[in-house]
Structure formats: structure tokens, C-alpha cells
Amino acid sequence: MKDALIVGKEVFELPEKDKEKFYSVDPKQNCGFKTSIDYNNEKVHYWRDNFRHPCHPVEDHIHRWPSNPPRYREVFGRYSIEVRKLGLQILDLICEGLGLESGYFREGLSQNQLMSINHYPACPDPSLVLGLPKHGDPFLLTLLNQGEVSGLQVLKDQQWLSVEPLPNAFVVNINHLLQIISNGKLKSADHRVVASSVERTTVVSFIQPGIDSCIEPAKSLVNESSNPPLYKSFTFSDFMTTYTTALFEGKDELEHYMIIPSQAS
Numbered sequence: 001m002k003d004a005l006i007v008g009k010e011v012f013e014l015p016e017k018d019k020e021k022f023y024s025v026d027p028k029q030n031c032g033f034k035t036s037i038d039y040n041n042e043k044v045h046y047w048r049d050n051f052r053h054p055c056h057p058v059e060d061h062i063h064r065w066p067s068n069p070p071r072y073r074e075v076f077g078r079y080s081i082e083v084r085k086l087g088l089q090i091l092d093l094i095c096e097g098l099g100l101e102s103g104y105f106r107e108g109l110s111q112n113q114l115m116s117i118n119h120y121p122a123c124p125d126p127s128l129v130l131g132l133p134k135h136g137d138p139f140l141l142t143l144l145n146q147g148e149v150s151g152l153q154v155l156k157d158q159q160w161l162s163v164e165p166l167p168n169a170f171v172v173n174i175n176h177l178l179q180i181i182s183n184g185k186l187k188s189a190d191h192r193v194v195a196s197s198v199e200r201t202t203v204v205s206f207i208q209p210g211i212d213s214c215i216e217p218a219k220s221l222v223n224e225s226s227n228p229p230l231y232k233s234f235t236f237s238d239f240m241t242t243y244t245t246a247l248f249e250g251k252d253e254l255e256h257y258m259i260i261p262s263q264a265s
């Protein structure tokens with residue numbers, strides 16, 4: 001976990017000539033840097049730089065990852081595999097806890113994995129800006145390695161609570177798609193990142209569905225009479241479009257897929 005934080009931070013310290021290979025406005029370039037969330041289109045900018053790329057299966061992606069820092073591929077290759085094992089074990093336990101058939105989250109729903117490294121530079125006036133705005137993560141599960149500097153806050157009972165770093169521990173976050181699949185039994189956690197006067201690097205692993213996966217409340221968890229589905233069925237790729245729009249407009253990110261009781265037939 002420490003190596004990932006060290007090498008993750010080094011990526012942002014590379015000379016421009018190494019970094020520029022990973023700058024692109026082409027959304028198809030899936031290994032690259034960005035600043036804030038969507039710098040050209042957003043109304044408000046956030047105090048973070050980000051480097052992200054897919055990481056499962058490692059052998060399909062590793063050749064596109066940076067060759068500098070020299071340890072990047074080795075450290076993140078190993079890290080991606082180990083984090084995935086942990087993430088899938090947690091998903092298996094959630095599956096059992098929900099009473100779903102075993103292996104429900106294996107295969108398509110957890111087909112992909114995204115490595116997302118955040119760097120929040122030291123901020124001269126943290127009261128003026130956020131690192132990231134309030135959001136829920138749009139996938140299945142987040143495993144956040146947040147190092148030793150605090151900044152993450154979670155919304156509980158309308159109050160922002162700081163999630164203090166614990167050495168060598170992951171923060172595990174239920175994402176929006178688990179809320180939908182569990183038909184609201186699990187709640188995705190709204191969170192944000194505040195800026196800080198000291199720099200902060202975090203390494204975030206997201207377990208994601210395949211792009212064409214069908215997302216819906218699990219059939220065995222709903223029945224029309226006593227426990228009707230709270231959400232419509234949709235593809236993961238549709239969700240990513242509406243999620244981004246809702247995030248920019250400051251709207252509820254799940255509203256588009258909610259079934260309003262009077263609309264249900």
C-alpha cells in the first residue's frame with residue numbers, strides 16, 4: 001500500500017516531457033492525466049490532479065502504463081491484482097449478506113477495474129476550494145488507499161464527518177450500482193474531499209461492470225406486491241452519461257433511474 005502511494009505521487013512529479021504523452025482530450029485515450037473533473041466543461045474547478053487507467057486484466061493494459069517512474073508497472077501490476085482479490089472477496093460477502101445466488105457479482109458486474117490516483121497539491125487557502133465535490137462513486141465498490149493526510153469527508157445525517165486515515169487500511173465505499181442492485185438495501189455513501197495546506201496523494205481502485213452490463217435490482221430481491229423495484233433497468237454505459245450530467249448539474253445522480261410509485265404499473 002505504501003509503495004503505491006510513493007510511486008503514485010512520483011507520477012505527478014515527472015518532468016513535463018514524460019507527462020505530456022499522457023495528456024489528451026480524446027476520451028478514447030484511457031490512460032491519462034486530468035485536472036479537476038472535466039476542466040473544459042465544468043463551471044467550478046476542483047483542487048486535484050488525477051491519473052487513471054484500466055488495470056484488469058493487468059496483461060491487457062500494462063504496456064500502456066508509464067514506463068517512468070521505473071517501478072510504476074511492477075508496483076501497480078502487483079497492487080491491482082491484490083486489491084482486486086480483496087474487492088471480490090468483499091463483494092462475495094455482500095452477495096451472501098444480501099442472500100443473492102453465489103457469484104452474483106463475479107463475471108460481468110465486476111469485469112473491469114479502474115486505477116485512479118489523485119494528487120491534491122498543497123492549497124494556500126483551503127477554505128476557498130474543494131478537492132472534489134459531493135458525489136457517490138458510480139461503480140460497484142471503491143477501495144481507497146488514502147495515506148496519512150486527511151481530506152475525505154462522508155455525509156451522515158446531513159453532516160460532513162472526516163474519515164481519518166488509518167495506517168495500512170482501505171476505506172471501502174459502497175457505490176451507486178450496489179445501491180441499485182440491492183434495491184436500496186445498501187446505500188451508496190456520499191462523500192467529498194476538502195483541500196488541505198499540505199499535499200495529499202490517494203490511490204483509488206474501483207471495481208466496475210463491463211460497459212454493456214445490464215444493471216437492475218436483483219430479481220431475487222424484488223417482487224411486485226411487497227417489494228417492488230425502486231430502480232429501472234439500464235446499461236452501465238447509459239449510466240455513465242447520466243451520472244456525469246447529474247454531477248455537473250448538482251442533481252441527484254440516481255434520480256434518472258428511480259421508479260416513482262405512481263408511474264409503476
Ligand SMILES: O=C(O)CCC(=O)C(=O)O
Pocket residue numbers: 116118132137144146151152191192193202204
Ligand atoms: O481522495 C479521496 O480521499 C477520495 C477520492 C474520491 O472520492 C474519488 O476518487 O472518487
Ligand SMILES: [Fe+2]
Pocket residue numbers: 135136137191
Ligand atoms: Fe469518490
